[in-house]
Amino acid sequence: MSAERRKLLATGAALSGLSAIPGGGAWAAGSDKPEKEEVRIGFIPLTDCASVVMAAALGFDKKYGIKIVPTKEASWAGVRDKLVNGELDMAHVLYGLIYGVHLGVAGPKKDMAILMTLNNNGQAITLSKKLADAGATDIGSLAKVMQKDKREYTFAQTFPTGTHAMWLYYWLATAGIHPMKEAKVITVPPPQMVANMRVGNMDGFCVGEPWGHRAIIDGIGITAITTQDIWKDHPEKVLGTTGDFVKKYPNTARAVIMAVLEASRWIDASLSNKQKMAETIADKAYVNTSVDAINQRILGRYQNGLGKTWDDPNYMKFFNDGAVNFPYLSDGMWFLTQHKRWGLLKEHPDYLGVARQINQIDLYKSAASALGVSVPKEVVRTSKLMDGVVWDGKDPAKYADSFKVRA
Numbered sequence: 001m002s003a004e005r006r007k008l009l010a011t012g013a014a015l016s017g018l019s020a021i022p023g024g025g026a027w028a029a030g031s032d033k034p035e036k037e038e039v040r041i042g043f044i045p046l047t048d049c050a051s052v053v054m055a056a057a058l059g060f061d062k063k064y065g066i067k068i069v070p071t072k073e074a075s076w077a078g079v080r081d082k083l084v085n086g087e088l089d090m091a092h093v094l095y096g097l098i099y100g101v102h103l104g105v106a107g108p109k110k111d112m113a114i115l116m117t118l119n120n121n122g123q124a125i126t127l128s129k130k131l132a133d134a135g136a137t138d139i140g141s142l143a144k145v146m147q148k149d150k151r152e153y154t155f156a157q158t159f160p161t162g163t164h165a166m167w168l169y170y171w172l173a174t175a176g177i178h179p180m181k182e183a184k185v186i187t188v189p190p191p192q193m194v195a196n197m198r199v200g201n202m203d204g205f206c207v208g209e210p211w212g213h214r215a216i217i218d219g220i221g222i223t224a225i226t227t228q229d230i231w232k233d234h235p236e237k238v239l240g241t242t243g244d245f246v247k248k249y250p251n252t253a254r255a256v257i258m259a260v261l262e263a264s265r266w267i268d269a270s271l272s273n274k275q276k277m278a279e280t281i282a283d284k285a286y287v288n289t290s291v292d293a294i295n296q297r298i299l300g301r302y303q304n305g306l307g308k309t310w311d312d313p314n315y316m317k318f319f320n321d322g323a324v325n326f327p328y329l330s331d332g333m334w335f336l337t338q339h340k341r342w343g344l345l346k347e348h349p350d351y352l353g354v355a356r357q358i359n360q361i362d363l364y365k366s367a368a369s370a371l372g373v374s375v376p377k378e379v380v381r382t383s384k385l386m387d388g389v390v391w392d393g394k395d396p397a398k399y400a401d402s403f404k405v406r407a
Contacts, residue, residue: 045072045191048208267318
């Protein structure tokens, strides 16, 4: 290998604190061997934990010299605490949780890191059957019912700075409903959503699958909107860890990205793989539900609980030729804009600076290139949300302040 070529490779990996070697490998202290071989990865019982679970179940982890130990957790607050105190090495976790912890607005403040995006799409907002019977089946009709029948309306999300809170707030605000002033918003762990709606504790909730579909199967709720109809190909769960972990174990972090990337590619490769994935994660050790609660929506087969059925091409994606997994800086910055919008952040942060610190783009690129997974040229992307407002990451402070309904 020529000195020039070695220099070129080394330069490409410099920002991640790694030096590159032939074949896309990386070394720390002269070796590409993972510094920590057993990696405890927390997950919440949701369909989108699948790539972490399948990386272990299919043995992709062993290929890269690690053992992934998926660890089932009860709530996002529990995941946060165990990440911060080191009981968990990494987690399948809400994008906005990692950003909230990093800035100290979601519990204890700690430098955090996102290694990759785990999935796009595949969450939903559910309204109770009682509300649907009163005529509330989408945001427009919900606003009319709330205007006509004045009472306290309760909606649940899964974590104050998390993705589901932001989808719920964004959706309500498009109809002029202020989520903090005109509704009561509570925090409920994902697996407890359906049980809480069953006993009348809430009028609606936003959560990941399979719990939206489960509410329909159980006859207690209807799907008012999917999150991909709020923002097509939106970022959702990430592989999160602490900044300290990445600094101390860069090769381990890279090995986990590679194993989970392989599992993501495997899931999206065929319908039979998706079916096998559904059968695996439905098990009591993981999501603990029936296979039919999982396997319809991961194939894009939707029903709303009111007789409407449709095939949605924008269903939950885990790989999508690598487009899913790149940790775009603009995705992280969007959550910061919403945290500012709703008063979780009192001042505008250094949007780009924070995103660059958290999203481990160079480490991801190193892992992806070793697997032949393409990466985008740009670290920001442009999206149009349900209200027609375009997010391009160019002026986040202006964007955050542009919303009529805000704290």
